[in-house]
Amino acid sequence: MLKSMRNNVKSLSWTLWLVILAFIGFIFVQWGSGRFESEGLDRDVAAVGRHKISGEEFQKNLGKSLEMYSKQFKNSLTRQMINQFGIAEQVLQGMVSGLIIQGEAEKLNLDISESELQDAIRAYPAFQNEGKFIGSDEYERLLAYNQMTVRDFENGLKKDLLGDKLKELVTAGRVLDLNMLKEEYRKENDKAELDFITFKSDAISEEPASTEAEQLDFYQKNKNLFQSMEKRAGDVLALKFADFKKEITLKEEEVFAYYKNNKSVFKVPGKTKISRIWIAYDAQTREQVLKQMEDTAALLTPDNFAAKAMELSGEENAKNGGDWGYWGWQNFSNQEQSMINNLKQGEISSPVDAGQGFSILFAQEKIAEQQENYEAVKTRIKSIMENDKLKKLTGERIAAIYEKINAADNLKQGAGNLAEKVTATGLLTRGQAIKGIDEMGYISQKLFTLSENELSQPLDFPEGIAVVRLTKIVRPEVEKYEIARDKVKKELQAAKKLQLQLARARSVAADLNMLADPGKLEAYLKKENLKPEAITYQRGGSLGDLPATPGLDETIFAMDENLYSAPLSVKSTAAVIVKLKSKKIVSDGDFNKERDGYYRKKLAEAKNSSFGSYLLSKKSAYDIRFNAEVFEKIKEYVISKFR
Structure with missing residues (x-):
């Protein structure tokens, strides 16, 4: 219970699903178009300014999140569902959002003091018993039982508190209109x-018959149903990556140098699958439990471990034969992780004192990390390097003439020797494809954000980079009957x-x-x-x-x-x-009875929304880098255990 709450509910009180979803819409579209660079990232998945998100950290968080989702879906979570929900993207974006919050807090010299942290721990609901703090020993025991170290929990709590402090600062003075609040109360409670x-x-x-006269009469009485869509036209200069392929050369030594400099990226991560038998002890029962575990360990084999775990283990995973999978064990105590690192595949440990409990560990599967050889990844490297060079070259060509285009009366006039690539789009609806240029409709989407005669900034679209000038707007009008x-x-x-x-x-x-x-x-x-x-x-x-x-x-x-x-x-x-x-149907009296509590609840929601908008407004101030290859490799590796 505590683990799920700490990892998923409390942390989102300040990262905010609103922010996560909005940032996913921004960051992953931009990553997909190549706008974010991976320079300076080796085995890291992403970076926000000087702060990096390591592959190991992302892999750990994704594994924990998927275990939580798997429990929620009663072990029916599939790869398709993981991809459909964008869970990997949500996890990474939550981490990115957290770093942006950290950066904004640093700018404002915000920090969490030791006394603030201790006060928050003492007030934490999970550490209360009859309205009082359960005490330091019980606090540490409860964390150990939930496979959390004190340091990890307190570091996470400090981040939460820092986010809350920043949110309160930027949303101070927010008030709600009582009349609107009453309407919202009715809406929720009637x-x-x-x-x-x-x-x-x-x-x-069967389609009902209709005469021409009936149709004409229907048209006259319902003209509002027959309005045309707004259409827009423009001139577009689209430079496609494919047009510059002949200018790109890759030497074998360049490709090999890339491999040598990024060798750690081209590794198949190792994986370890662990099962555990765990029995809690206290000061009175420690020696008795140790003796029981030593006797048990002497009789354990790989074949009977699961049955013994189901019989003896005192934790939730006992019903699964003590199976913690490939990722759950990464939250075990330091003593247990040290033992796991020394176990070989198929080995069973002696009892380990995990703090408030003894455990016996079984390495079901242990596969070492493997380095992919150069020949196996050469084609992939060439594709990466070619794409990077094409994007850079195409961007440089657009940038070289952009100011001339902006100053010219029309796009062709300013395009110089690229004038032959300027195309009139014709009238388009929002998101309509431009055949032969932009099949995904990125350019027509851009047209609907411009004022008449305005020139866009260089626009990334899947096949290249473009600039577009809006030349005509046709407003919606009632279509003629014919x-x-x-x-x-x-x-x-x-x-x-x-x-x-x-x-x-x-x-x-x-x-x-x-x-x-x-x-x-x-x-x-x-x-x-x-x-x-x-x-x-x-x-x-x-x-x-x-x-x-x-x-x-x-x-x-x-x-x-x-x-x-x-x-x-x-x-x-x-x-x-x-x-x-x-x-x-609730009355004014019902509202008045609950007004204060309801006001606090809705004010908190409004502040969360405002805080989300605040963070979105700050995203452009950060140098966000992303290593798509490491992200995809870790994502595929972690979800590989799902069907």
């Missing part, structure tokens, strides 16, 4: 228990289907409201092939996975109980009938 039945328009497979005819027909058919479903829903609601007998009600629903869904509804919510509907709050909380409503239309997608089973 609840209704509902059954609802959905009649989706697309459940009608252009929108197919869309009009489709929307009219959807509207007709919705009307059919509204009529059916109205009939079903009337029938259901007349059926009091549960058996007849169930039989009716079965005959009509209908299945009510039950939900707890809160203000601002929606009905299941249906889109949010304006006015839904007022409708639901005004309903009579235990009667199906008149049908509601959810855009053009569905008709819905709702039965209110019960509701709870």
Whole structure:
């Protein structure tokens, strides 16, 4: 419990998921485009200014996080889920964010004194018993039981406290409007228990017929449905990396020198899998437990270790045969880790005094770190070096003419001998691909951030580097009927289907409201092939996975109980009938009773949000470097044990 809390909940109180997610969006996109350099990093994964994140530290944190997630998912965590959730990226970005917080605190001369640290330890909920601190001996025992050293815990706590102190400083003076707070309270606490039945328009497979006159009439009455999207056009100078490949040469000695200078990067990390039997002792039972463990160790073999662990071990992993996997053991005591380092594969240790407990360790698997030879990685090195040179050369070519382009009347005029590479984009929607230039839509995305005639800064996109000048904006407007005819027909058919479903829903609601007998009600629903869904509804919510509907709050909380409503239309997608089973509506008196506590809670959330924005605003002040190769190798290695 303590370990999970320290590693995952408390630490995020100041690193903030908001910051992590926003930074992932910034940093990993930039890393992917090659904007962050890896210069000065050897076996380190990343650096923020002068502070580095070692591969070992990242590997340890990622391993611990994955073990925590695996427990949450009841050992069903897969590689696909790890990649989908971006867990490795979240772990690293949390570490990067922590270093930025540390840097900002240093600028402001913030620190945590020894007395502040001790006060925080004494007030820490996990170290309280009946409102009092449990004492130093019990504190150290509890940390040891959770595979934490005092130094590691206190260093982590100091970082947390420093982040909290910085957050309080930059968010001081933040207040909340009481009227808005009351509305938020109502939104969170007004609840209704509902059954609802959905009649989706697309459940009608046959397309309703429509005449030209009907379509024209529908168009005239619903012109707002047929607005064109905003479009923008520009001139773009895109220099592709591939165009400069002929100018890049790599000599064999250069490639080999890179290998020699970065040899440690090209290593397959070693791995050790450990199982443990652990029995706690106190001052009275120490000798007795030691004798028991010595007798046990004498009878242990690799074949019976798991069974003995399940029988004797006094920790959670006993149910797994004492298996701590490849990473969990890295939080064991120094004495245990020293023993593990000296064990060979298949060996079982003698009892080790781990502090408040004796352990017996079994090295299930032990594979030494292996150096990849030059021939095995030469192709990979050539690709890395070629990409680095191409990015540098392409960036230099753009930079050499950028000021001329900016000063010129148009992009072609300023591009000089690169004028032939300037292309008119034509009108584009946001994110639309430019065929033959930018298939991912990076350039058109940029167009929508510019003012008319503004020139962008050099823009990285997957195939190269570009500059773009916005030349034209076409605002949204109602499309002419002739252009929108197919869309009009489709929307009219959807509207007709919705009307059919509204009529059916109205009939079903009337029938259901007349059926009091549960058996007849169930039989009716079965005959009509209908299945009510039950939900707890809160203000601002929606009905299941249906889109949010304006006015839904007022409708639901005004309903009579235990009667199906008149049908509601959810855009053009569905008709819905709702039965209110019960509701709870809070009063001003309820709010006043909880106002102070609720205010503190919401103020803390607001400060977290403000702190996140503050940190995002500071990111550009830091030289952030990233070693993509080390990151990927460690990530792949750590997740390799998952199916």
